[in-house]
Amino acid sequence: MMPSLGFFRMMLASGSRYLRTVLTLAEFELRKLRHDSSEIFIRGVQPALWLLVFGVTFASIRAIQTGPFTYLQYLTPGVLAQSVMFVAVFYGIMLVWERDLGLLNKLLSTPAPRSAIVLGKALSAGVRSIFQAIMIFALALIMNVSLTLNPLELMGAIIVIVLGGMCFSCISMCLAPIFKTREKMMGIGQAITMPLFFTSSAIYPIELMPDWLKAIAAVNPLSYVIEAMRTFLIPGYYEYYQPPLLLDIGATLLATAIFATIAALLFRRILE
Amino acid sequence: MKAVEAVNLTKMYSDFKAVDAISFDVDEGQIFGLLGPNGAGKTTTIRVTLTLIKPTSGSITVFGIDCVKSAAAVRQISGYVPQEVSIDTDLTGYENLLMYSKLYYTPKDQRESRIGDALEYMDLADRQHDLAKTYSGGMMRRLEIAQALMNRPKMLFLDEPSIGLDPTAKTAVWEHVKRLRDEFGTTILLTTHDMHEADVLCDEIAIMNRGKIVADGSPEELKASVGGDVISLVAHNGDCSQVLQEHGKLLSSRPEEGAYELVVARGEKAIPSILESLESHKIHVESVSLKKSTLDDVFLKYAGARIQEGGTWKDARLLRRAVRKRG
Numbered sequence: 001m002m003p004s005l006g007f008f009r010m011m012l013a014s015g016s017r018y019l020r021t022v023l024t025l026a027e028f029e030l031r032k033l034r035h036d037s038s039e040i041f042i043r044g045v046q047p048a049l050w051l052l053v054f055g056v057t058f059a060s061i062r063a064i065q066t067g068p069f070t071y072l073q074y075l076t077p078g079v080l081a082q083s084v085m086f087v088a089v090f091y092g093i094m095l096v097w098e099r100d101l102g103l104l105n106k107l108l109s110t111p112a113p114r115s116a117i118v119l120g121k122a123l124s125a126g127v128r129s130i131f132q133a134i135m136i137f138a139l140a141l142i143m144n145v146s147l148t149l150n151p152l153e154l155m156g157a158i159i160v161i162v163l164g165g166m167c168f169s170c171i172s173m174c175l176a177p178i179f180k181t182r183e184k185m186m187g188i189g190q191a192i193t194m195p196l197f198f199t200s201s202a203i204y205p206i207e208l209m210p211d212w213l214k215a216i217a218a219v220n221p222l223s224y225v226i227e228a229m230r231t232f233l234i235p236g237y238y239e240y241y242q243p244p245l246l247l248d249i250g251a252t253l254l255a256t257a258i259f260a261t262i263a264a265l266l267f268r269r270i271l272e
Numbered sequence: 273m274k275a276v277e278a279v280n281l282t283k284m285y286s287d288f289k290a291v292d293a294i295s296f297d298v299d300e301g302q303i304f305g306l307l308g309p310n311g312a313g314k315t316t317t318i319r320v321t322l323t324l325i326k327p328t329s330g331s332i333t334v335f336g337i338d339c340v341k342s343a344a345a346v347r348q349i350s351g352y353v354p355q356e357v358s359i360d361t362d363l364t365g366y367e368n369l370l371m372y373s374k375l376y377y378t379p380k381d382q383r384e385s386r387i388g389d390a391l392e393y394m395d396l397a398d399r400q401h402d403l404a405k406t407y408s409g410g411m412m413r414r415l416e417i418a419q420a421l422m423n424r425p426k427m428l429f430l431d432e433p434s435i436g437l438d439p440t441a442k443t444a445v446w447e448h449v450k451r452l453r454d455e456f457g458t459t460i461l462l463t464t465h466d467m468h469e470a471d472v473l474c475d476e477i478a479i480m481n482r483g484k485i486v487a488d489g490s491p492e493e494l495k496a497s498v499g500g501d502v503i504s505l506v507a508h509n510g511d512c513s514q515v516l517q518e519h520g521k522l523l524s525s526r527p528e529e530g531a532y533e534l535v536v537a538r539g540e541k542a543i544p545s546i547l548e549s550l551e552s553h554k555i556h557v558e559s560v561s562l563k564k565s566t567l568d569d570v571f572l573k574y575a576g577a578r579i580q581e582g583g584t585w586k587d588a589r590l591l592r593r594a595v596r597k598r599g
């Protein structure tokens with residue numbers, strides 16, 4: 001039997017409502033950022049130190065082999081991705097904070113589907129990540145790191161940044177309904193970001209890792225985000241390594257979809 | 273049709289019964305209050321009705337819509353002001369309203385007029401473009417109510433609407449809530465631990481204690497059920513006991529001291545006729561005083577305790593203060 005036209009119309013209407021919820025949440029995140037953007041600068045201090053201190057030092061002692069590219073070129077996309085992860089992981093903590101305040105109860109009292117709220121929060125994290133990344137990108141340019149300025153490649157990088165922000169905020173929003181308190185979530189945030197960072201290819205190539213670490217890096221979403229960013233941002237990177245860009249983006253997408261689904265399923269538990 | 277109908281509603285948290293087989297109904301256009309102490313199950317009842325949490329057993333409907341089966345439909349016609357803070361203090365008053373008008377899928381051409389109306393109605397129009405963290409406690413509360421009006425709800429849920437407000441701001445919130453009902457016929461279900469609030473605001477009250485409804489009725493009925501008002505009078509020339517007994521129940525009578533206490537249903541109405549009949553017996557009354565029965569007496573009778581301040585209310589108040597200071 002063919003589904004009736006009315007059915008399609010209904011699906012279309014609920015699909016457009018779904019999308020509107022997601023976009024509305026991201027829109028108001030942007031408005032908040034416009035009212036007060038100081039946080040972007042405060043959160044920029046740590047990645048700046050990675051570039052200015054760690055990056056410059058390791059570049060001068062030439063301890064890590066990065067092919068024909070300078071170490072700072074290699075490190076910048078890694079630090080960029082790390083800062084995106086730090087921004088995004090904060091969203092699980094914010095979810096608990098909004099629950100404690102009452103904002104989350106209020107949000108859940110609207111007809112918006114739970115999963116749209118999860119995706120809306122994730123997209124908010126993605127949007128905020130863009131601004132964080134722009135700051136670090138600008139710093140790298142000031143430090144005279146050679147990065148692409150090709151608008152198409154930059155567009156690609158922005159898409160990866162948004163995806164990365166969504167992925168890590170979803171991981172964090174999966175954990176929020178399990179740990180439930182702000183104190184625990186702060187600890188969890190610390191406990192997952194650093195291991196994810198050090199088991200990724202952010203500061204050293206995967207080829208240099210011992211085998212056990214390689215295995216972890218292979219399932220670490222951050223590695224895929226970083227590789228995709230390097231492909232877009234470092235001039236000549238794609239030609240030299242022929243990295244599997246579609247695999248990197250696909251893996252990030254898949255991880256985002258999995259964690260978003262889990263977060264949406266667990267979401268109700270955060271109120272109880 | 274009833275605005276809210278709950279039958280044997282129960283909510284368990286592991287083995288703790290937060291709400292214990294309560295049944296109640298709210299008429300359309302009524303202001304219905306759930307009154308009770310901390311942990312009585314009032315907020316849980318509201319959250320189940322709002323479909324935020326699922327009941328363990330029993331049934332609950334809002335305007336005939338089942339809260340478990342058609343949760344989104346219930347949410348579309350409901351407005352909610354939680355006990356805690358529901359506005360984003362990093363956004364302006366206007367933006368807080370715009371966000372919720374979008375989340376309720378208000379048609380684009382109606383958004384501005386609804387936001388304008390709500391701001392006007394809650395006396396916030398002149399501060400609408402200031403960040404909400406610069407608002408006073410009363411303004412924040414009014415903004416929260418305005419926010420809950422964005423979908424023009426048939427059913428409004430207010431959880432402790434005047435908590436943490438100073439007396440003037442409290443009265444203003446009460447006036448606004450009453451006007452909503454009077455002008456738009458909005459049905460309102462609220463929770464409160466404030467006897468006075470329940471008395472001035474509610475048409476009907478259900479008193480909750482430990483997850484159960486222990487008494488319900490209009491404030492007048494409830495107060496009458498504890499016996500009524502107490503009139504004390506002093507008169508020395510002659511024994512009044514006989515005359516007074518015709519007007520109500522004599523609580524104490526000490527003719528040698530000239531002091532009498534009498535329980536009547538409506539004190540202010542009884543006094544003139546009592547004075548008149550004493551006058552006709554040539555008894556001169558020197559003084560008379562009236563102690564109205566309060567909902568506190570009602571609560572004491574049905575729950576066997578007085579409502580105590582503290583617990584989560586203290587937290588809620590501290591929270592509201594903290595949020596304001598963040599700005």
